[in-house]
Amino acid sequence: xxxxxxxxxxxxxPPPQYKESxxxxxxxxxxxxxxxxxxxxWSPDGQRIVFQSEREPGNPFYQIYTLDLSTGETARVSxxxxxxxxxxxxxxxxxxxxxxTHADPKSKELQDEELAFRASGKERRYSWxxxxxxxxxxxxQKTDALKRLTTARGYDAEGxxxxxxxxxxxxxxxxxxxxxxxxxxQKLLEVNPSYFAEIFIMHADGSGQKQLTNTAGYDGGPxxxxxxxxIVWRRFDEKGLIADVWxxxxxxxxxxxxxxxxxxxxxxxxxPSGEYILFxxxxxxxxxxxxxxxxxxxxxxxxxxxYSDGFDGLPVPSPDGTRxxxxxxxxxxxAGQLFLADWNHEKALEAIRRAPLRKPKS
Amino acid sequence: MMMRxxxxxxxxxxxxxxxxxxxxxxxxxxxxxxxxxxxxxEGRLAGSNGERMAGDYIASQLAKIGAxxxxxxxxxxxxxxxxxxxxDGGSSLTVASALHPSAFKTTADVQALSFSDNAEVSGPxxxxxxxxxxxxxxxxxxxxxxGLDVKNKIVLVLRYFPEDADQKTRAILARYAxxxxxxxxxRQRGAVAMLVVAGPHSPNAGDTIPMSFDTALAGSGLVxxxxxxxxxxxxxxxxxxxxxxxxxxxxxxxxxxxxGFTFPNLTVTVRADVVREKxxxxxxxxxxxxxxxxxxxxxxxxxxxxxLGAHYDHLGRGANGNSLAGKDEMGRVHFGADDNASGxxxxxxxxxxxxxQPRRRNVMLxxxxxxxxxxxxxxxxMATPPIPTDRIEAYLNFDMxxxxxxxxxxVQALGTSPVWAKIIEQxxxxxxxxxxxxxxxxxxxxxASFNLASVPCLTFFTGTHADYHRPTDTADKIDYAxxxxxxxxxxxxxxxxxxxxxxxxxxxxxxxxxxGAGRAGVRVFTGTIPDYSTEMKGLLLSGVIGGGPAEQAGLxxxxxIVEIAGQSITNIYDYTFALELLKxxxxxxVVYLRNGQRKDTTLTPAARK
Numbered sequence: 001x002x003x004x005x006x007x008x009x010x011x012x013x014p015p016p017q018y019k020e021s022x023x024x025x026x027x028x029x030x031x032x033x034x035x036x037x038x039x040x041x042w043s044p045d046g047q048r049i050v051f052q053s054e055r056e057p058g059n060p061f062y063q064i065y066t067l068d069l070s071t072g073e074t075a076r077v078s079x080x081x082x083x084x085x086x087x088x089x090x091x092x093x094x095x096x097x098x099x100x101t102h103a104d105p106k107s108k109e110l111q112d113e114e115l116a117f118r119a120s121g122k123e124r125r126y127s128w129x130x131x132x133x134x135x136x137x138x139x140x141q142k143t144d145a146l147k148r149l150t151t152a153r154g155y156d157a158e159g160x161x162x163x164x165x166x167x168x169x170x171x172x173x174x175x176x177x178x179x180x181x182x183x184x185x186q187k188l189l190e191v192n193p194s195y196f197a198e199i200f201i202m203h204a205d206g207s208g209q210k211q212l213t214n215t216a217g218y219d220g221g222p223x224x225x226x227x228x229x230x231i232v233w234r235r236f237d238e239k240g241l242i243a244d245v246w247x248x249x250x251x252x253x254x255x256x257x258x259x260x261x262x263x264x265x266x267x268x269x270x271x272p273s274g275e276y277i278l279f280x281x282x283x284x285x286x287x288x289x290x291x292x293x294x295x296x297x298x299x300x301x302x303x304x305x306x307y308s309d310g311f312d313g314l315p316v317p318s319p320d321g322t323r324x325x326x327x328x329x330x331x332x333x334x335a336g337q338l339f340l341a342d343w344n345h346e347k348a349l350e351a352i353r354r355a356p357l358r359k360p361k362s
Numbered sequence: 363m364m365m366r367x368x369x370x371x372x373x374x375x376x377x378x379x380x381x382x383x384x385x386x387x388x389x390x391x392x393x394x395x396x397x398x399x400x401x402x403x404e405g406r407l408a409g410s411n412g413e414r415m416a417g418d419y420i421a422s423q424l425a426k427i428g429a430x431x432x433x434x435x436x437x438x439x440x441x442x443x444x445x446x447x448x449x450d451g452g453s454s455l456t457v458a459s460a461l462h463p464s465a466f467k468t469t470a471d472v473q474a475l476s477f478s479d480n481a482e483v484s485g486p487x488x489x490x491x492x493x494x495x496x497x498x499x500x501x502x503x504x505x506x507x508x509g510l511d512v513k514n515k516i517v518l519v520l521r522y523f524p525e526d527a528d529q530k531t532r533a534i535l536a537r538y539a540x541x542x543x544x545x546x547x548x549r550q551r552g553a554v555a556m557l558v559v560a561g562p563h564s565p566n567a568g569d570t571i572p573m574s575f576d577t578a579l580a581g582s583g584l585v586x587x588x589x590x591x592x593x594x595x596x597x598x599x600x601x602x603x604x605x606x607x608x609x610x611x612x613x614x615x616x617x618x619x620x621x622g623f624t625f626p627n628l629t630v631t632v633r634a635d636v637v638r639e640k641x642x643x644x645x646x647x648x649x650x651x652x653x654x655x656x657x658x659x660x661x662x663x664x665x666x667x668x669x670l671g672a673h674y675d676h677l678g679r680g681a682n683g684n685s686l687a688g689k690d691e692m693g694r695v696h697f698g699a700d701d702n703a704s705g706x707x708x709x710x711x712x713x714x715x716x717x718x719q720p721r722r723r724n725v726m727l728x729x730x731x732x733x734x735x736x737x738x739x740x741x742x743x744m745a746t747p748p749i750p751t752d753r754i755e756a757y758l759n760f761d762m763x764x765x766x767x768x769x770x771x772x773v774q775a776l777g778t779s780p781v782w783a784k785i786i787e788q789x790x791x792x793x794x795x796x797x798x799x800x801x802x803x804x805x806x807x808x809x810a811s812f813n814l815a816s817v818p819c820l821t822f823f824t825g826t827h828a829d830y831h832r833p834t835d836t837a838d839k840i841d842y843a844x845x846x847x848x849x850x851x852x853x854x855x856x857x858x859x860x861x862x863x864x865x866x867x868x869x870x871x872x873x874x875x876x877x878g879a880g881r882a883g884v885r886v887f888t889g890t891i892p893d894y895s896t897e898m899k900g901l902l903l904s905g906v907i908g909g910g911p912a913e914q915a916g917l918x919x920x921x922x923i924v925e926i927a928g929q930s931i932t933n934i935y936d937y938t939f940a941l942e943l944l945k946x947x948x949x950x951x952v953v954y955l956r957n958g959q960r961k962d963t964t965l966t967p968a969a970r971k
Contacts (some may be wrong), residue, residue, distance in 0.1 A: 026769055028794040032787035072791035309958070331799065340794075 015330075016354055023348055024324065024341040029331055030067065032073075036335035038327030039314055040067075041160075043089045046319045050087040050096055051338050056080055060114040063100045067338075077139050079146065082107035083131055086158045090204065091165040094141045099157030103148070104133035130155040130193045131176065136170055136206075149206030153177040155197070158220050163228045167206050168251065169212075169218035171233075173197045192240050194218035199233055201250060212252035220244070225270045232258075232277055234266040245279050245294065258298030260358060264289075267314045270296065272321040273345065276352050278305070280313030289313045291326060293312070294346060300355040303348075306334040311336055321345050363701055363733075363761045363807050363830075364824075389423055391849065392842045394707035395764065398674065399699035399837040406698060407678025408732040408739070409641030411444050416674055420646045420706065420729050427714040429648035429727055432748045433663040440645040442742035444732055447682055448476045450573055451635035453587055455557075459600045459628045471590045473570040474634035475558070477542055478586040482633035483554040485515045487597055490622045491613050493544040494535055495517025495558065502534050504618045513552030516630050518597060520610060521560040521571070521588070527616025529943050530927075535616070536942035541571075545586045556584035556631050557940045559594040561610035565946045565969040567591065585634045585774070600628040603638055624943075643675065643731035645739045646750070650717050650725040662724065663749045668859050669726040669817075670712055670852075671740065671808055672705030672760040673733030677831060684734065686831040688908060694884065695835040698838050701830065703763030708822075711849045712856060722860045730808050730869040733761075740811035755865040757812040758852055759821035762830075766844035769796045771851070772823040775809050777801030777871035779818030785858045786820075793851035803871055820855075822848060826893060828905040828919075885968035888912050890923070892937065900924040900955065901937045915952060915965040925953035926965075941967075 004229055020027075033307035034055025039262040047069055052062035056076065064078035064087045078084045078098035082102035089096055101107055136150045136159045153173040159170035176189050176196035188195050197218045202209040204262045213219040219238035225232060231250055236243040245258040245268040259265050261281055268279040276296055280289045284304075290300040306312040317324050327336040329331040389820055397403075397419055404412030411482065421438045455472040456465045466472050476478075491506035506519070509813075523535040548556040560566045568591025591606065598606050601623070610622045652665050676698030681689050685696060706729050709857075713727040726749075732738030756779070762944065763771075776782045776799055790797055803813035809821035824844070829835040859866070889910015893902040900922040906912040917923075924932050927950040929940040944950050949964045 021768075025795045026794060028769065028790065029797045029799075030787075030791060032790070032797070032799065033783040067791065069791055072788035074787070307958075331797070 003269070016188065016351070018304065018351060020305070022054060023305050023344050025344065027339060027341040030159070030325070030338040030340050032337070036334045037338045039086060040325040040327070040338045041088050041316055042318050044091045044319055044324065046323075048089075049325055049338070050077070050089055050098075052085055052087065053338075058115075059111050060118065061111065064094070064096070077141065078102075081111070083110075083134065085134070086160075088160045090138065090161050091163060093165055096140050096141065097136060097138045097149075097159050097161065097168065099132040099134045099136050099159065101131050101135075102194045103135065104131075106177075130173060131196075132173070136168070147206075149202065150209070152209075155193070156200075158222065160223045161204065162224045162250070163226060165276070167201060167224075168204055168206075169199060169201050169222040169231050169233075169250075170226065171197050171222065172211075175211075178244075194220070194236070194240060195238065199231070199252075201252075210252075212248065212250075213255070221267055223269055226272045226274050230254075232268045232270050234268055236264075236266075245298070247296075256298070258296075259294055259302060261292075261302060265302075269316050271317050271345070271348070272319055273349075275349060276316065278315040278324070280315065287311075291315045293350050295355075299358060300352060301358050303351045303355050305348075317343060363826075377866075388436050389426065389832055390842075391704075391707040391711050391845050392837075392840075394423065394710055395699055395840050395842075395845075396837045398703035398706060399697040399835075401695060403859065405678040405680070405696040406674060406676045407682070408444070408643040408675040408735055410678055413643060413675055413731055414676065417644045417646050417674040417729075417731070419638060420674060420710070421648075423710050424646065424648040424713070427717045429650055429713055429717065429970050431724070432647055432649055433661070435748065437790075438648050440647055440743065440748060441642050442645065442732065442739060443640055443642050444735060444742075446639045446641040448573055448636050448638045450474050451637040453632070453634045455587070455589065455633070456631040456949060457593070457596045457628070458631070459625075460910050464596055464602070466589075466593050470570060471593050472632070473573060473588050475541060475545070475586040475588060476573050476575050476636060477545065478636050479584060480632040480635055481585050482631065483516065483585050484629055484631040485554055486599075487516045487518050488512050488553075488622060488627055489609060489625065489626045490517045490519050490548070491620060492523055492535070492539065493517065493547060493558075494523060494538050494840070496534060496538055499532065505536060506622060507547065507551055508621070510551075510622045510624075512548065514554055515551045515552075515624070516555040516557060516632065517548045518557045518559065518594065519548070520564070520613070521558050521566075522564050524614045524616045525561075525563050525610075525945070526614040531616040532943055541586070545584060549584045551586060554635075554863045555587070557594075557597075557630075557632065558586070558588045559591060559606065560588075562591065562607050563610050563614060564782045568594075568707075568872075582856055585632055587632055587634050588843050597625060597628065597630065600625040613709045639818050640651065642740060645728060645730050645743055646674070647726060647728040648713075648742075649727065650713065650721060652722060652724045654722050664753060664793040666723045666865060667726055667749060667754045668723050668856060669728060669757045669812075670709045670760075670856065671728040671730060671757065672709045673702050673730040673736075673808055674706040675731040675734055675739070675740065676701060677734055680831075680833070682735075684831060686907070687833055691833045696831065696833050697836045699837040700762045700764045700824075700827070700835050702761050703837070704762060704824075704845055704953055705760030705822075708760045708763050708849050708852065711846070712853045715849070715853045716856060719857070725856065725860075726754075733808055737808055737811050740808035744811050751815050751817070754812070754815075756859050756893070757809065757819040758818050758856065759807060759809040759812070759819065760852070761807040761821060761823060761849075762826070763824050763848045764840035764842075764845045765827050766824040766841050767827075769794075769844075770798055770823060770825060771795040771848065772798040772800065773804050774800040774823065774954065775803035775813060775819050775871075776820045777866055777869060778813055778820075779866040781818065781859075781862070781866040782820060785855055788852040789851055789858065793847060793854065795847070795851065800867075813871075816868045816870070817954065818868050822852060824848070826891060826904045828891070883954055886941055886946055888941065888944075888965060888967055889914075889971060892915065899932050901931050901933070911965050911968050915963045917952070917954065917963065917965070918956075920956070922955040923952060924955060929953075 037053035049067045056063045061083040065074045079102040084100040134155045154174035154177040156172045170238040173196045199213045217238045222233035230247045234245045248255040263341040265281040289306040294302040308330040312328045314327040328339045403416040406416045453474040454467045496502045496504040523539040571588040677696040730739035769875045812819040889907035889912040891905040893904035905919045944967045945970045949966045
């Protein structure tokens with residue numbers, strides 16, 4: 001016994017094998033209407049989910065909807081025109097945040113262009129266009145008022161609130177538009193605009209916008225940890241091929257790498273217990289995203305959670321930690337839909353405990 | 363659920379009287395399934411005594427929940443007539459040549475094809491190769507009748523299609539090798555009879571074709587019979603410079619230019635006698651009248667209707683050809699607990715739940731018979747509808763809903779209306795199924811009859827299993843808690859339908875199945891049980907038949923076949939098509955996915971009789 005304690009772990013035991021039903025049970029498809037749906041985030045009371053879906057007649061882009069989990073009723077909360085993405089409930093209020101391009105006078109024109117393109121029978125690979133007209137708005141469910149929080153040119157999106165509802169972290173590409181770019185940078189902007197994306201923070205009213213990261217490559221998808229003490233986000237390398245999960249303090253200090261997974265690991269979200277972070281990675285194949293989890297300190301190798309064909313990503317646990325909402329194309333076709341399952345927290349803790357230590361690579 | 367085959371035409375008789383009793387306590391889904399799937403109802407074969415008793419039981423359950431006979435009727439039963447099967451009543455054939463006049467009478471030598479006219483004809487005989495004509499529209503150029511005059515003559519053709527042709531040729535010819543299609547080609551050219559022989563190089567060589575269970579009501583306009591290799595040899599002896607063996611060999615390369623010929627100095631007389639067994643089955647139908655219908659017509663039948671249906675018939679003891687019973691199970695009662703006592707119990711339970719609530723539309727509860735024979739009950743209903751079909755706003759069908767696995771519920775036919783996505787999304791938020799959604803309404807169940815009548819429809823299905831169409835589909839294997847979840851989900855969908863302000867719009871879905879001349883070209887047996895409930899790429903196996911070629915190849919439930927004999931497989935239709943290309947006894951490479959890993963094996967197809 002004493003000897004084992006000294007060495008910490010029995011070496012060379014093969015990592016345990018899991019299957020999806022170890023962690024996820026009662027898997028169900030939440031969205032059916034429309035072409036695609038995803039990015040579901042819980043209301044603080046766990047009664048509703050806000051998500052993006054392409055289901056508005058005449059608009060081939062995402063709009064934002066709430067789904068009431070007791071009645072199954074959905075309601076659109078975004079303007080209906082233009083593109084929207086990345087909604088989030090503001091804790092302690094009736095407000096919902098999302099990013100939208102509806103203020104762009106060309107919105108309708110872009111919708112018609114996309115519809116005409118589709119009618120032509122052509123198909124394009126999925127790509128997110130980082131529309132520079134994208135800005136963050138907050139919508140009041142009581143008054144229907146829509147308030148604009150960011151105005152800088154450049155993609156402002158991927159926003160989420162601190163647990164007390166007083167802060168918003170978000171991703172912005174404003175640094176590509178607020179100065180004269182070198183010829184090399186200009187070229188980069190054309191092929192890979194997300195290169196310029198950095199994490200920002202602001203007050204819930206949009207004041208005091210401040211940059212937290214300053215590293216070449218796409219920094220995005222920030223969320224506060226459940227106790228509000230840190231921010232978890234994903235950081236891409238300069239080429240935009242490898243991404244890993246990082247955490248930092250809300251002032252931008254103590255930036256800490258959590259994964260070193262050699263793949264595109266993104267959309268991290270911490271479980272309400274604070275014990276582990278769920279994220280998506282294409283570790284198993286460039287187009288085969290699966291959900292993984294890793295301990296909050298990043299000391300272990302990630303553990304695989306989903307085992308289904310197609311895309312599984314954007315995992316978001318319910319506020320009580322007993323359920324998981326995520327986006328998946330497991331029901332067939334390329335388009336994702338929102339899924340929900342019961343989450344086995346105990347089994348997840350056990351699997352993380354038994355995971356091998358991370359081997360430092362960089 | 364019926365096996366995939368063609369639906370048929372049906373006649374309808376008059377209603378029978380049964381009075382609704384006073385409303386009593388509801389019967390749970392378990393009690394209904396256990397009753398219907400008991401020995402007492404003997405597997406509920408349409409037209410049998412077991413089916414009659416099951417119908418009576420269902421009527422008593424409808425009375426219990428207070429459902430009323432349809433408007434203008436005083437009972438719950440809607441009888442219909444159908445052909446339950448056919449047998450050879452004593453066909454015969456005489457070869458009269460200068461050399462050997464001879465007569466044949468046994469079914470081992472001559473047997474009518476089930477779609478033959480009952481008649482006796484005589485005439486000279488023309489050998490017309492495989493009897494295959496590829497339509498000009500296919501730009502392929504293959505016509506075994508080229509240069510032949512068969513008017514008022516008897517044609518002799520080979521069964522199947524050229525055995526040794528390249529894959530592409532076989533693939534095309536196989537689609538026009540169905541016996542009915544060959545008969546049509548012969549008749550159109552004026553032949554009075556078609557004789558079929560399985561050549562010495564084909565599967566089932568020299569054997570006559572068993573008169574398969576077939577629901578054909580009428581003949582196909584000519585005499586059609588299969589003959590043994592011996593009889594064919596007798597005919598070929600009139601052409602001493604040729605033999606059946608040599609004639610088949612010449613054709614088997616797929617060469618389109620091998621001419622047919624007339625046998626000299628030979629007259630054949632053939633008499634075909636098909637006995638078609640007519641039977642009567644009963645649909646059972648009742649309704650819950652609208653309590654608050656829009657439009658307020660005094661005539662209940664004119665109010666809008668939502669119809670819920672499930673077939674209650676099954677396979678009896680499996681004598682009629684679509685049983686999958688293993689050798690040691692043959693002749694036993696096929697209980698049909700999942701197929702489809704489960705759907706019947708679901709319709710009754712949904713009716714019971716809805717009977718206690720106000721309704722803006724009439725809700726009809728229909729329990730079909732004759733489904734296993736080819737959707738006969740629901741087709742009969744549509745042929746002579748008891749209410750105006752244009753007042754039917756939606757139809758929900760339940761076929762095999764009692765064996766849920768991994769929370770997966772398949773809902774099919776979503777393409778029939780734009781209203782379904784929203785309604786299903788809403789209802790599933792609380793129901794919580796892992797929905798497998800399919801647009802296609804061309805399913806082998808009664809929903810197809812309503813789709814054909816342009817009624818928005820859905821069908822619910824919990825997936826197939828190893829007990830499908832076997833005596834082992836028993837009540838103890840039903841998952842009643844999940845069956846009751848399906849009931850609540852469908853009741854919720856029905857209520858949302860009742861609450862619509864306008865009738866759901868119907869949209870026509872294009873049929874993706876290539877509607878070629880026939881599918882009887884599939885003559886190989888692989889022993890795979892495809893999972894029809896998925897739209898995933900490849901062919902997902904829900905099981906393999908014990909001892910069959912697939913099991914011997916090491917395939918198992920959950921494997922996804924993605925390639926067979928060099929043909930890539932993306933769906934069930936690709937698979938069916940690829941099967942046509944396999945040769946019996948010749949090993950074929952199968953590539954499949956197991957737990958996401960690509961693997962391959964070798965499968966040796968056996969002959970399907």
